[in-house]
Amino acid sequence: MIAADAPKPDSILPQVEASRARADALFRLKSAGTWLVVIGLVLVGLWATDNIDTAFIAEWGPFIFGGAGLTILVSVVSIFFATILALIGAMGRLSRNPYLNGVAALYVSLVRGTPLIVQIYFIYLALPQVGIVLPAIPSGIIALSFNYGAYMTEIFRAGIQAVPQGQREAAESLGMPERLVMRRIVLPQALRIVIPAIGNDFVAMLKDSSLVSILAVEELLFRSQLVGRQNFRSLETLLIAAAIYWILTITFSYFQQRLERRMARGDR
Amino acid sequence: MTVEPSEAPHLGEVIVDARGIEKYFGRNHVLKGIDLKVRRRQAVMLIGRSGSGKTTLIRCLNFLEEPTMGSVEIDGLRVEADPLHANTRARREQIRQIRLRTGMLFQEFNLFPHMSVLANCIEAPMRVRGVPEAEAVATAGRLLEKVGLADKRDEYPERLSGGQKQRVAIARAMCMEPKVLMFDEPTSALDPELVGEVLTVMEELAHEGTTMIVVTHEMHFAREAADTVVYMDEGRIIEAGPPEQVLGDPEDERTKTFLHRFLSSFADREHAHDPGT
Numbered sequence A: 001m002i003a004a005d006a007p008k009p010d011s012i013l014p015q016v017e018a019s020r021a022r023a024d025a026l027f028r029l030k031s032a033g034t035w036l037v038v039i040g041l042v043l044v045g046l047w048a049t050d051n052i053d054t055a056f057i058a059e060w061g062p063f064i065f066g067g068a069g070l071t072i073l074v075s076v077v078s079i080f081f082a083t084i085l086a087l088i089g090a091m092g093r094l095s096r097n098p099y100l101n102g103v104a105a106l107y108v109s110l111v112r113g114t115p116l117i118v119q120i121y122f123i124y125l126a127l128p129q130v131g132i133v134l135p136a137i138p139s140g141i142i143a144l145s146f147n148y149g150a151y152m153t154e155i156f157r158a159g160i161q162a163v164p165q166g167q168r169e170a171a172e173s174l175g176m177p178e179r180l181v182m183r184r185i186v187l188p189q190a191l192r193i194v195i196p197a198i199g200n201d202f203v204a205m206l207k208d209s210s211l212v213s214i215l216a217v218e219e220l221l222f223r224s225q226l227v228g229r230q231n232f233r234s235l236e237t238l239l240i241a242a243a244i245y246w247i248l249t250i251t252f253s254y255f256q257q258r259l260e261r262r263m264a265r266g267d268r
Numbered sequence B: 001m002t003v004e005p006s007e008a009p010h011l012g013e014v015i016v017d018a019r020g021i022e023k024y025f026g027r028n029h030v031l032k033g034i035d036l037k038v039r040r041r042q043a044v045m046l047i048g049r050s051g052s053g054k055t056t057l058i059r060c061l062n063f064l065e066e067p068t069m070g071s072v073e074i075d076g077l078r079v080e081a082d083p084l085h086a087n088t089r090a091r092r093e094q095i096r097q098i099r100l101r102t103g104m105l106f107q108e109f110n111l112f113p114h115m116s117v118l119a120n121c122i123e124a125p126m127r128v129r130g131v132p133e134a135e136a137v138a139t140a141g142r143l144l145e146k147v148g149l150a151d152k153r154d155e156y157p158e159r160l161s162g163g164q165k166q167r168v169a170i171a172r173a174m175c176m177e178p179k180v181l182m183f184d185e186p187t188s189a190l191d192p193e194l195v196g197e198v199l200t201v202m203e204e205l206a207h208e209g210t211t212m213i214v215v216t217h218e219m220h221f222a223r224e225a226a227d228t229v230v231y232m233d234e235g236r237i238i239e240a241g242p243p244e245q246v247l248g249d250p251e252d253e254r255t256k257t258f259l260h261r262f263l264s265s266f267a268d269r270e271h272a273h274d275p276g277t
C-alpha cells in the first residue's frame, strides 16, 4: 500500500537527476583543483626557498620553447613514415609468401629486441663506417620511423585481423581479386580500428623524440640541456622542457579524444 | 543422387553442376558425395537438420570452402577440387571466375559498413567488371527500386534495419548479374517481423525465373517459391523433388521425421506466442 501523501515517483526524478549532476560536477572540480594545488605548492615551495630563478626562466624559456617546433616536426614526419612502414610490415606479416613474411617478421623482431637508443646511434654513428653518412635530423627521423614502424606493424596486423571474416567473404563472393579486397574493403575498416592506437603512438613519439637530442638535434630537450648545463640551472631548464612536453601531449590527447568521439558518432 | 525435376518445361540449360563433392573438416566428414544440378530459372531450396552440411555445400559451390574432392561447374566453367592445396595463381583466377558467375547472400548480410548503400552496389561492377559509373549507378538504382529501397541509396548500412540490409545485399549481388543466386539462411538473423519483407523479395525473384539455391528453415516459403526441395542429412542428399512431394508426402523416413519434428516445434512456438496461455 502506498501512503496517500507519498510523492509520486515521477515527480522526484528530475530532482534526483539534478542532484547527481551537481555531485558529478563537484567531483570533477575537486579533482582538477587537486592538480592546481599540488603543482602550485611545488612551484611556490621552490620559489620561496630560493631554489628556482624566475628571472632565468623568463630569460631562457623562449629559447627552449623554440625547440618545440623541431620536436613536433620530427614526431610528425616520423609517425608518417612509421605508418607507411607499418602498413607494409603488416602486409608482409599476413602474406602467404614465405619470403615477404620472413622479412617482415625479422624486421619486427630485430627492432623489438634492441633499444631505441642503440638504433639511433647505429644509424648516426655506425652506418658511416660502411659509407652511409646521414645528417643528424634525418638519422633521428629514420631511427624513430623504423622503431615505431615495427611496433605499429603488430597493431596494423591486429587491426586487419579484426575486420570480420564475413567482409572478406562478401567481397570475394562478388569476384573481387585479393588486392582489391584488401585495398577497398579490409584496409579502410582496419584503419578506422587502428586510428586510436596511432594517436597513442604519436603521443609516445612526441616524448621519445627527445632521444634524438643525443645527436645534437636542437629540439626541446637538447636546448634545455644546453642552457641548463652551461648555467648550472638544469632544474629550471628541465622544468621548462617537461612542462612543454606535458602541454603538447595533453593538447594532442584532447584533440585525439574529440576525433575518436566524432568517429564513433559518424557513420563513415 | 542427382536432382533433376522430371517435368519442368520452363527450366533452361544446366547452370550449376556439382559432382561428387566431398568435404572433410579435419577428420570430420561433412559432405559425403553430393551431386547437384540446377537449371536456369530453377529455384532449389535446401533443407535439413542443423549440422547436416547445407551451409558447407553452398559455400563449396563458390569455393569459399574448398571441397576436398569433386568438381563444380557453373555456367560452363568447371573447377576441380584441389586436395593437395596446390593453390596456383591460375586456379585462384578460375575460382574468381566462378564467383563472378554466382551471387552469395549471407545470414549476417555483410554489407560494407564504410560505404553507402549505392557505393556497396556499384563497387564491384565498376572495379571488377569495369562498368562505367553512370551505367553502374543506373543498374543499382533499378535493383534498389526492385527491393523497395530506392530512397535509401545514400544511407549507410548502420542506419538500416536487418531486413533492409539483407535486401540491399540482394540488390548488391544482383548488380553483378550472376547466373545463380545462393542464399544461406538469409532470414535467420532477422527479428521475426522483418522476415516477411525479405522473403517477399525472394519469392518475387523466384517467380520471375531467377536461378537460385536457398538454404532455409522457412517451410512455408519453400513450399511457395521452390521448384525443387532438397532434403539433406548427414552430408548426403536424401530426397529431392517438387515441394508438394518432399514437404507433403516424403518417401524417406528421415525426411518424414525431420518434417514432423520441425513442424511440431514450429507449432510449439506458435503456441507459446498465444496470449491465451
Ligand SMILES: Nc1ncnc2c1ncn2[C@@H]1O[C@H](COP(=O)(O)OP(=O)(O)OP(=O)(O)O)[C@@H](O)[C@H]1O
Pocket (backbone or CB within 6 Å): B025, B028, B030, B048, B049, B050, B051, B052, B053, B054, B055, B056, B057
Ligand atoms: N569451418 C569449419 N570448421 C570445422 N568444422 C566445420 C566448419 N564449418 C562447419 N563445420 C562442421 O560441419 C558440419 C556441417 O556444418 P554446416 O554449417 O554445413 O551445417 P548446416 O546444415 O548449415 O547447419 P545449420 O542448419 O545449423 O546452419 C557440422 O558438423 C559443423 O560442425
Ligand SMILES: [Mg+2]
Pocket (backbone or CB within 6 Å): B054, B055, B056, B184, B185
Ligand atoms: Mg548453416
